[in-house]
Amino acid sequence: MALGGMFRNAAAIYLHLVGPFRGKKSGASLARCLHQTLVMTKQLQARRLNGIDHNPWVEFVKLASEADVVNLGQGFPDFAPPDFAVEAFQHAVSGDFMLNQYTKAFGYPPLTKILASFFGKLLGQDMDPLKNVLVTVGAYGALFTAFQALVDEGDEVIIIEPFFDCYEPMTLMAGGRPVFVSLKLSPNQDRELDSSSNWQLDPTELASKFTSRTKALILNTPNNPLGKVFSRAELELVASLCQQHDVVCITDEVYQWLVYDGCQHVSIATLPGMWERTLTIGSAGKTFSATGWKVGWVLGPESLLKHLRTVHQNSIFHCPTQAQAAVAQSFEREQLHFGQPSSYFVQLPQAIQRCRDHMIQSLKSVGLRPVIPQGSYFLITDISEFKSKMPNLPGAADEPYDRRFVKWMIKNKGLMAIPVSIFYSVPHQKLFDHYIRFCFMKDESTLQAMDKKLQKWKDDLRP
Amino acid sequence: MFNSDISIYLLPLKFFLLSCSMFLARARLCTLGSRPKFLKTICASKILGLSTSAKMSLKFKNAKRIEGLDSNVWIEFTKLAADPSVVNLGQGLPDISPPVYVKEELSKIAAIDSLNQYTRGFGHPSLVKALSCLYEKFYQNQINPNKEILVTVGAYGSLFNAIQGLIDEGDEVIVIVPFYDCYEPMVRMAGAIPVFIPLRSKLVDGKKWSSSDWTLDPQELASKFNSKTKAIILNTPHNPLGKVYTKEELQVIADLCIKYDTLCISDEVYEWLVYTGNKHFKIATFPGMWERTITIGSAGKTFSVTGWKLGWSIGPKHLIKHLQTVQQNTVYTCATPLQEALAQALWIDIKRMDDPECYFNSLPKELEVKRNRMVHLLESVGLKPIVPDGGYFIIADVSLLDTDLSDMKNSNEPYDYKFVKWMTKNKKLSAIPVSAFCNAETKLQFEKFVRFCFIKKDSTLDAAEEIIKAWSRQKF
Numbered sequence: 001m002a003l004g005g006m007f008r009n010a011a012a013i014y015l016h017l018v019g020p021f022r023g024k025k026s027g028a029s030l031a032r033c034l035h036q037t038l039v040m041t042k043q044l045q046a047r048r049l050n051g052i053d054h055n056p057w058v059e060f061v062k063l064a065s066e067a068d069v070v071n072l073g074q075g076f077p078d079f080a081p082p083d084f085a086v087e088a089f090q091h092a093v094s095g096d097f098m099l100n101q102y103t104k105a106f107g108y109p110p111l112t113k114i115l116a117s118f119f120g121k122l123l124g125q126d127m128d129p130l131k132n133v134l135v136t137v138g139a140y141g142a143l144f145t146a147f148q149a150l151v152d153e154g155d156e157v158i159i160i161e162p163f164f165d166c167y168e169p170m171t172l173m174a175g176g177r178p179v180f181v182s183l184k185l186s187p188n189q190d191r192e193l194d195s196s197s198n199w200q201l202d203p204t205e206l207a208s209k210f211t212s213r214t215k216a217l218i219l220n221t222p223n224n225p226l227g228k229v230f231s232r233a234e235l236e237l238v239a240s241l242c243q244q245h246d247v248v249c250i251t252d253e254v255y256q257w258l259v260y261d262g263c264q265h266v267s268i269a270t271l272p273g274m275w276e277r278t279l280t281i282g283s284a285g286k287t288f289s290a291t292g293w294k295v296g297w298v299l300g301p302e303s304l305l306k307h308l309r310t311v312h313q314n315s316i317f318h319c320p321t322q323a324q325a326a327v328a329q330s331f332e333r334e335q336l337h338f339g340q341p342s343s344y345f346v347q348l349p350q351a352i353q354r355c356r357d358h359m360i361q362s363l364k365s366v367g368l369r370p371v372i373p374q375g376s377y378f379l380i381t382d383i384s385e386f387k388s389k390m391p392n393l394p395g396a397a398d399e400p401y402d403r404r405f406v407k408w409m410i411k412n413k414g415l416m417a418i419p420v421s422i423f424y425s426v427p428h429q430k431l432f433d434h435y436i437r438f439c440f441m442k443d444e445s446t447l448q449a450m451d452k453k454l455q456k457w458k459d460d461l462r463p
Numbered sequence: 464m465f466n467s468d469i470s471i472y473l474l475p476l477k478f479f480l481l482s483c484s485m486f487l488a489r490a491r492l493c494t495l496g497s498r499p500k501f502l503k504t505i506c507a508s509k510i511l512g513l514s515t516s517a518k519m520s521l522k523f524k525n526a527k528r529i530e531g532l533d534s535n536v537w538i539e540f541t542k543l544a545a546d547p548s549v550v551n552l553g554q555g556l557p558d559i560s561p562p563v564y565v566k567e568e569l570s571k572i573a574a575i576d577s578l579n580q581y582t583r584g585f586g587h588p589s590l591v592k593a594l595s596c597l598y599e600k601f602y603q604n605q606i607n608p609n610k611e612i613l614v615t616v617g618a619y620g621s622l623f624n625a626i627q628g629l630i631d632e633g634d635e636v637i638v639i640v641p642f643y644d645c646y647e648p649m650v651r652m653a654g655a656i657p658v659f660i661p662l663r664s665k666l667v668d669g670k671k672w673s674s675s676d677w678t679l680d681p682q683e684l685a686s687k688f689n690s691k692t693k694a695i696i697l698n699t700p701h702n703p704l705g706k707v708y709t710k711e712e713l714q715v716i717a718d719l720c721i722k723y724d725t726l727c728i729s730d731e732v733y734e735w736l737v738y739t740g741n742k743h744f745k746i747a748t749f750p751g752m753w754e755r756t757i758t759i760g761s762a763g764k765t766f767s768v769t770g771w772k773l774g775w776s777i778g779p780k781h782l783i784k785h786l787q788t789v790q791q792n793t794v795y796t797c798a799t800p801l802q803e804a805l806a807q808a809l810w811i812d813i814k815r816m817d818d819p820e821c822y823f824n825s826l827p828k829e830l831e832v833k834r835n836r837m838v839h840l841l842e843s844v845g846l847k848p849i850v851p852d853g854g855y856f857i858i859a860d861v862s863l864l865d866t867d868l869s870d871m872k873n874s875n876e877p878y879d880y881k882f883v884k885w886m887t888k889n890k891k892l893s894a895i896p897v898s899a900f901c902n903a904e905t906k907l908q909f910e911k912f913v914r915f916c917f918i919k920k921d922s923t924l925d926a927a928e929e930i931i932k933a934w935s936r937q938k939f
Contacts, residue, residue: 140794292582
């Protein structure tokens with residue numbers, strides 16, 4: 001044991017002991033404080049955490065809580081889940097007291113049963129609740145489980161940009177290599193606002209990203225942050241490449257019910273040859289506007305799910321029972337109303353489309369150029385005009401413009417959004433630093449508060 | 464489905480792989496430090512011209528990190544005990560109701576709309592505040608709720624976050640046998656090497672066999688530490704033995720951790736369940752240990768709400784931050800309403816820590832009675848129980864019964880596996896074989912032991928008593 005080294009360290013960092021004295025109860029010994037800094041001369045954290053410790057959300061969430069801002073940043077509803085879901089949860093927590101105990105590890109049986117039957121119909125598969133369904137802690141947990149189960153050191157994972165930001169660190173944590181391919185705007189020729197459908201993949205470029213090391217492709221439709229709903233033709237392109245190169249498709253479909261203007265959500269698992277190589281991820285939080293319940297699921301073939309089960313039983317093992325019971329009951333209700341005007345899956349997108357349209361009109365009035373989303377909770381808006389008018393907003397050197405713009409907007413205009421460069425790989429952040437993302441999954445009162453802020457902004461713009 | 468397709472390709476594939484590996488063995492020597500990725504690249508399906516189905520079977524293989532980790536004792540045994548006619552003393556799951564006020568808090572919270580959305584990833588603010596307040600009573604320093612506490616998906620999730628965050632490939636982690644079964648696969652999943660050391664019992668003649676009779680040999684323990692030892696996993700009170708480590712025993716472990724600059728992951732989920740004459744000590748409070756210890760707790764075990772799946776890790780910020788990094792890349796946040804309900808329940812009991820009504824005091828009292836009943840019951844049928852000083856399990860040596868297990872097939876299984884299956888089938892009483900808590904090499908040392916859970920309502924224990932009495936009548 002290199003005692004000499006330890007004491008040299010102690011001498012050099014003795015000064016750091018001043019800070020820790022604060023907050024200590026009286027009686028803490030000096031010897032104890034010395035020990036404090038002599039810990040772990042070897043690297044503390046595991047190497048799998050390299051490069052993934054920073055999380056951009058932390059900074060922005062903190063900023064939003066500090067000022068008087070209308071929070072259109074983080075993606076969660078600020079209105080209640082539907083009554084039947086709230087009642088289902090109330091029923092789950094006040095009924096059978098045994099629901100306070102562990103349920104089956106891979107999913108509360110009534111939930112896996114209803115998921116298998118509900119999605120079996122949608123995906124055109126005869127699904128077994130024990131083999132083809134895994135319940136996870138949110139869709140986030142489902143993604144993690146999938147990456148850990150299938151991605152090995154050196155495996156490549158194709159990620160379509162812009163991407164929900166966790167896909168990259170999850171790939172890295174599994175030792176994988178993210179390979180990015182960007183959706184690119186083919187803008188409208190006229191002055192009309194672009195739609196998320198104008199953002200497309202170049203087929204040749206996409207094909208070039210597949211190599212013999214490609215293990216998986218992660219698809220997100222409807223897409224966060226763009227709101228793009230991949231068309232059947234676009235999915236067929238992805239599907240044929242996945243089959244040709246024998247790649248697993250992990251499809252994040254959390255916003256599957258939130259599609260607008262008559263757009264159709266298509267699950268890639270329904271395309272020929274895809275069921276056996278696709279993991280379809282869903283979220284109760286997004287489905288029932290109850291993000292705090294943290295219930296998600298993965299649907300797929302037994303040959304893949306068995307590996308996710310292994311990860312699951314060695315990571316969290318069980319998911320909370322009562323939230324699962326509430327989700328099960330909510331799906332049972334929706335199954336009865338499926339396709340009818342009374343279905344939440346019909347009513348919700350209708351209501352949210354109105355929120356979307358309201359927000360689009362309001363944002364236009366201050367010179368922002370929103371991209372009309374076909375689906376999801378979000379839209380992105382082009383801030384190029386602001387970039388040319390106010391290029392030098394305060395921020396760290398090399399900080400992408402959109403982040404500096406958002407901070408300025410929070411501080412000066414009382415509105416919070418999320419810079420879209422967060423959803424891009426580092427090399428591409430400078431190319432896509434002129435968009436910010438707004439969440440319109442908000443109550444009418446929030447949108448009105450947004451209007452007030454925007455009105456004031458508009459007034460400030462007048463010469 | 465694809466087996467018959469790939470079988471015809473296997474033979475040439477094997478030859479090809481053999482010649483690949485021989486070539487690579489030489490190639491590898493020339494590229495020190497790089498990983499052997501060659502094999503996968505060279506054997507790319509295109510070059511071999513394998514059919515799609517053969518390709519699929521190669522590609523759809525699990526990631527290496529979970530190789531060999533697919534079996535799980537609970538999945539097997541809970542299926543067995545699922546028969547409603549079986550009295551289930553197996554899985555550690557209370558069939559008693561959680562305290563009324565705990566259920567009431569959750570009911571109240573289910574009506575509050577704002578708690579249906581995401582909360583803070585590292586722990587709901589009111590919960591981490593309550594935890595900080597509770598545990599500051601036991602630690603010498605204040606606990607920063609944001610930097611020194613992480614709320615996880617059960618204590619299981621805390622173990623996972625700690626191991627994923629702090630244990631690297633090639634690290635050694637000391638695991639004390641018997642161990643809560645997830646420690647070994649979690650350590651292996653992190654690419655680390657578990658180093659096992661068994662608790663050993665001294666001979667007990669005449670007096671009752673107690674969990675305190677099971678100890679670690681200090682020299683044997685010291686021999687397990689070396690420069691590659693990253694951590695030791697401690698579990699006190701211990702599952703399945705019920706051992707409550709004494710101050711002296713913990714000091715031995717602490718001394719070694721400091722000497723070898725090792726971390727300590729201390730699983731203290733049963734911290735409140737300590738019986739008369741025993742005291743739970745937190746190793747993190749020992750000199751030099753706060754800075755190197757993650758202490759794990761569980762709402763499920765604290766309030767008899769295992770289905771809430773909320774746990775926590777407490778430790779210095781330079782360690783907790785790495786568990787937080789794992790959190791933000793795994794589940795991101797835990798369920799909001801459950802965290803708020805837990806916070807409220809904690810406040811109720813924090814305010815009355817010295818009150819016998821406080822659940823932290825009333826539950827161990829209630830369980831001590833059940834423990835004593837179980838000891839008596841097991842002795843009455845000729846089983847030799849080890850009286851636990853803590854926790855809600857009791858293990859017993861079943862070999863003295865000399866039960867005829869010849870009709871149980873699968874003779875490769877350890878004795879206790881066969882015994883439990885026989886007992887479940889023939890006596891309608893289930894338990895868990897203790898060798899499930901052992902690594903391959905030590906299974907034989909513990910294969911005569913079976914674990915019973917006694918956090919069960921009286922009617923369940925009555926039913927167990929009926930079975931055991933009938934059983935002992937049959938014998939004599």
